[in-house]
Amino acid sequence: MKKIQVGLCGLGTVGTGVVKVLEDHQEQIKHKVGCEIEISKILVSNLEKTRDVVIKQDWLTIDPADLVDNPEIDVIIEVMGGIEDTNQLLERAIRNKKHIVTANKDLMAVHGQKLLRLAKENKCDILYDASVAGGIPILRSLSDGLASDHIQKIMGIVNGTTNYIMTKMTDEGLPFDEVLEEAQALGFAEADPTSDVDGLDAARKMTLLANIAFRMELNLEDVHMVGIRGITQEDINFAESLDYTIKLIGIASMQDGKAEVTVEPTLLPKDHPLALVKNEYNAVYVYGEAVGETMFYGPGAGSLPTATAVVSDLMEVVKNIRLGISGNTYIDPQFDHHLKSDSEKFSRQFIRLEVEDQAGAFQEITNVFSDEKVSFAKILQLPGDREKIAEIVMVTHKISREQLLKSLANLKGLDVVKRLISHYRVDGEE
Amino acid sequence: MKKIQVGLCGLGTVGTGVVKVLEDHQEQIKHKVGCEIEISKILVSNLEKTRDVVIKQDWLTIDPADLVDNPEIDVIIEVMGGIEDTNQLLERAIRNKKHIVTANKDLMAVHGQKLLRLAKENKCDILYDASVAGGIPILRSLSDGLASDHIQKIMGIVNGTTNYIMTKMTDEGLPFDEVLEEAQALGFAEADPTSDVDGLDAARKMTLLANIAFRMELNLEDVHMVGIRGITQEDINFAESLDYTIKLIGIASMQDGKAEVTVEPTLLPKDHPLALVKNEYNAVYVYGEAVGETMFYGPGAGSLPTATAVVSDLMEVVKNIRLGISGNTYIDPQFDHHLKSDSEKFSRQFIRLEVEDQAGAFQEITNVFSDEKVSFAKILQLPGDREKIAEIVMVTHKISREQLLKSLANLKGLDVVKRLISHYRVDGEE
Numbered sequence: 001m002k003k004i005q006v007g008l009c010g011l012g013t014v015g016t017g018v019v020k021v022l023e024d025h026q027e028q029i030k031h032k033v034g035c036e037i038e039i040s041k042i043l044v045s046n047l048e049k050t051r052d053v054v055i056k057q058d059w060l061t062i063d064p065a066d067l068v069d070n071p072e073i074d075v076i077i078e079v080m081g082g083i084e085d086t087n088q089l090l091e092r093a094i095r096n097k098k099h100i101v102t103a104n105k106d107l108m109a110v111h112g113q114k115l116l117r118l119a120k121e122n123k124c125d126i127l128y129d130a131s132v133a134g135g136i137p138i139l140r141s142l143s144d145g146l147a148s149d150h151i152q153k154i155m156g157i158v159n160g161t162t163n164y165i166m167t168k169m170t171d172e173g174l175p176f177d178e179v180l181e182e183a184q185a186l187g188f189a190e191a192d193p194t195s196d197v198d199g200l201d202a203a204r205k206m207t208l209l210a211n212i213a214f215r216m217e218l219n220l221e222d223v224h225m226v227g228i229r230g231i232t233q234e235d236i237n238f239a240e241s242l243d244y245t246i247k248l249i250g251i252a253s254m255q256d257g258k259a260e261v262t263v264e265p266t267l268l269p270k271d272h273p274l275a276l277v278k279n280e281y282n283a284v285y286v287y288g289e290a291v292g293e294t295m296f297y298g299p300g301a302g303s304l305p306t307a308t309a310v311v312s313d314l315m316e317v318v319k320n321i322r323l324g325i326s327g328n329t330y331i332d333p334q335f336d337h338h339l340k341s342d343s344e345k346f347s348r349q350f351i352r353l354e355v356e357d358q359a360g361a362f363q364e365i366t367n368v369f370s371d372e373k374v375s376f377a378k379i380l381q382l383p384g385d386r387e388k389i390a391e392i393v394m395v396t397h398k399i400s401r402e403q404l405l406k407s408l409a410n411l412k413g414l415d416v417v418k419r420l421i422s423h424y425r426v427d428g429e430e
Numbered sequence: 431m432k433k434i435q436v437g438l439c440g441l442g443t444v445g446t447g448v449v450k451v452l453e454d455h456q457e458q459i460k461h462k463v464g465c466e467i468e469i470s471k472i473l474v475s476n477l478e479k480t481r482d483v484v485i486k487q488d489w490l491t492i493d494p495a496d497l498v499d500n501p502e503i504d505v506i507i508e509v510m511g512g513i514e515d516t517n518q519l520l521e522r523a524i525r526n527k528k529h530i531v532t533a534n535k536d537l538m539a540v541h542g543q544k545l546l547r548l549a550k551e552n553k554c555d556i557l558y559d560a561s562v563a564g565g566i567p568i569l570r571s572l573s574d575g576l577a578s579d580h581i582q583k584i585m586g587i588v589n590g591t592t593n594y595i596m597t598k599m600t601d602e603g604l605p606f607d608e609v610l611e612e613a614q615a616l617g618f619a620e621a622d623p624t625s626d627v628d629g630l631d632a633a634r635k636m637t638l639l640a641n642i643a644f645r646m647e648l649n650l651e652d653v654h655m656v657g658i659r660g661i662t663q664e665d666i667n668f669a670e671s672l673d674y675t676i677k678l679i680g681i682a683s684m685q686d687g688k689a690e691v692t693v694e695p696t697l698l699p700k701d702h703p704l705a706l707v708k709n710e711y712n713a714v715y716v717y718g719e720a721v722g723e724t725m726f727y728g729p730g731a732g733s734l735p736t737a738t739a740v741v742s743d744l745m746e747v748v749k750n751i752r753l754g755i756s757g758n759t760y761i762d763p764q765f766d767h768h769l770k771s772d773s774e775k776f777s778r779q780f781i782r783l784e785v786e787d788q789a790g791a792f793q794e795i796t797n798v799f800s801d802e803k804v805s806f807a808k809i810l811q812l813p814g815d816r817e818k819i820a821e822i823v824m825v826t827h828k829i830s831r832e833q834l835l836k837s838l839a840n841l842k843g844l845d846v847v848k849r850l851i852s853h854y855r856v857d858g859e860e
Contacts, residue, residue: 021578021720028577034755135721137571144462144567148455148741273727276706281723290451291565291735293711294728297703304720311578323752325464 007067010080017307103130109204135298135305160280160300198227348426437497440510447737535561539634557743565728565735590710590730628657778856
């Protein structure tokens, strides 16, 4: 049986891990895919560097053409990162009929749809499970599950850095800035944490998940995105006193052919399974019509989990080659791009206001909400930290985003409302 | 491309679900496996019965030979239940080179190893993911994951009935008997609940999981099995006051080529992800050397989740046929049957004693433990419900089962110890 030849782009910690996993598990892998898999070229930037794995010197090259134009090579594994140059390299590889395995979510979020279409035209696979949640085979589970179920909603913690920060803020009562610094020192957060803490990374991953789950081409600009910078210890404490935990949650849902994708701080009941996902762990809840609720939990990143996920994708690519179904993994969007309007997006909301503590103030505020037909599940009124100032904390029943925005705008017009302190989505309960 | 012909044994709720799923998702399935799949015969006990699905009348038969001896049929799906007769039927089918998909865990727990070996000799697959935890593709995840990782420990809630009972006892403070009756009325527990509440069902599933994860042939008699009948509301309350939740937990672990499999009521920290798995849901934690902790959560049973799992297994069987790797799914045990001895099984323990409330009693008791080098993480002494009787609740540091059994035996020899009320394993914390 023909050996499958692999070109590996990048030999950092993940690349090194891939080499090790392939070597250590040679026999089992052959058993599972029905043929041998062999690395034949590795693209590096420095030929002389000492490596953590035993590598044949003639595997190494600094010329991408030795991989992407090499007729011997069947599959390219891309674990070197980067967006534009890498995209060009992979496009060239695909035109040369090479299958792709990548752990590069930034690339996939920006150029994914184009690359996937190009691959399909060339009857090639692109698998990128390692890019979404390192240790969780969530894309494969979605795409396998989809073959015999309809997915209605996905809800997940898909960014380890923000989940680490929220865990520390909640469990140890520390302020955002301090926890961020600690996370940076520990290597859980990058020097420039913007893409994590502002929700961009999570939004990219939710886009990748929603595209597969709903068979609709959704882009980053379709995602309603709010980060975690504004969350205060008071928000966390109020949420806690109402039996909620605040997490940065990605939600993608589809009804009547219309999709909604959002990444925002969300209050979950304390005993919701996602509320217990701590530190840098990730978890994705999937609601399928037939199967009901399932959840996948695991490390969101890390070089070994990611290397293992890359090898799993590689095995899948090899099986598909042998089954003659390469390129089938990507399914053309079946549904036109339709998003829910604000009047079709429903959720409960947690709202905190600073108000004047005077007769009739409460009445004025509740009038604003009842004008928009917003009703409440819970209301707390508390003395504020200054004289004549009170604080009101409310949790609404399910309302549309339109109702929310109108109510908030009208509140701002009231003299008795000093400040809209914060408002968050509430989810995970009926 | 050759069509794959399927013979379906059984047309109850799961069988009906399989017919529906195959029909509703025909196109997607063809896309994923590279060929068409068609049901050609269905074994039923009554030809005249009205069915919930549209069935061609000539599909139905009451003669098993029309399926298992039928040269046209490639795969047998067994969803009719039963052990001995069903085993004979499947053996005959395998000798006739048919692949098997079954949702029958009782059969697999008793005859699984024999059937799997017979299938391997005949280059046939037997897939049985639907038998372990309906909606969770745990066997496939283990076997796929194993191709590139080593699994060290599996810990799970694998029986929905007992988890439902424990949830109600814990959340609503109801006694075991009352909850069991309610569960029976709701259909979550069988009229004869023995195999669920005594841990047998969970032990069967843990055996199936451990066999795959550790590549060692483990049997039901290798499992240390304790059910939930003895758990009282006091046990639950004491556990709660120490921040633990009691669940019926299956644990399989392997160190230095020696395995341990146990199903027993276990105290977990309240914020452990398994502690939050409620009602009839199942969840399985897997600890892999490379990937670290991952968890799969989903419905443990139900006709639609089970039918979906059966169809997923069927798709896998068809892919394997086309890959020419049928029979490879079953891996011969690589390790000899070695179990940990009692001196090699370590865990923390929760122990409740009724003692005489007199000077020196506490001292006598702690002496018994310190003689066995058992030390404690937590000790509570409380007044008992009768005069001159006190209750002691202890949580030990990690001790061996040998230390536990010796200490308990020595305690029974003390005059001041009136009664050993209960003792449970404690797990899920370091």
